[in-house]
Amino acid sequence: MRKRLLIGVASIAVGLGLAAPAAADPDTAFTNELNTYGIYGQKDYNAWIGKITCKRIVTGVDATAFDAADFVHANLHKDTTTEQAWQFLAAGLRTYCPDQLPILDQARQ
Numbered sequence: 048m049r050k051r052l053l054i055g056v057a058s059i060a061v062g063l064g065l066a067a068p069a070a071a072d073p074d075t076a077f078t079n080e081l082n083t084y085g086i087y088g089q090k091d092y093n094a095w096i097g098k099i100t101c102k103r104i105v106t107g108v109d110a111t112a113f114d115a116a117d118f119v120h121a122n123l124h125k126d127t128t129t130e131q132a133w134q135f136l137a138a139g140l141r142t143y144c145p146d147q148l149p150i151l152d153q154a155r156q
Contacts, residue, residue, distance in 0.1 A: 077142045084134040088124060096122050097139030104140075104147050112136065112154035 074094040081093060100115050102108075109115040119139070120132035125137075140148050 080138045100139050100145050101144035112150045
């Protein structure tokens with residue numbers, strides 16, 4: 048009887064949307080990380096740059112992390128430093144295409 052009660056309560060909670068919270072919005076998390084590096088700007092634009100950077104790497108448009116960092120740098124505010132472009136690139140890879148993170152290791156070698 049107790050087991051049925053718990054299952055019933057759990058079913059109601061799920062039905063009411065009281066289940067575990069959904070994952071945080073990756074675009075917001077990305078924006079928050081960028082802000083820690085002093086990179087600001089429109090959330091949607093920065094997310095788009097992060098996502099298109101991943102696509103450019105996956106499709107071979109940018110063959111190296113240096114190419115990708117140049118693309119990022121060219122598309123951010125003119126006062127963005129080279130270091131910030133690399134921070135943006137790393138944050139974008141972690142957020143939108145973590146499978147592409149090895150490109151950063153290749154750049155270190």
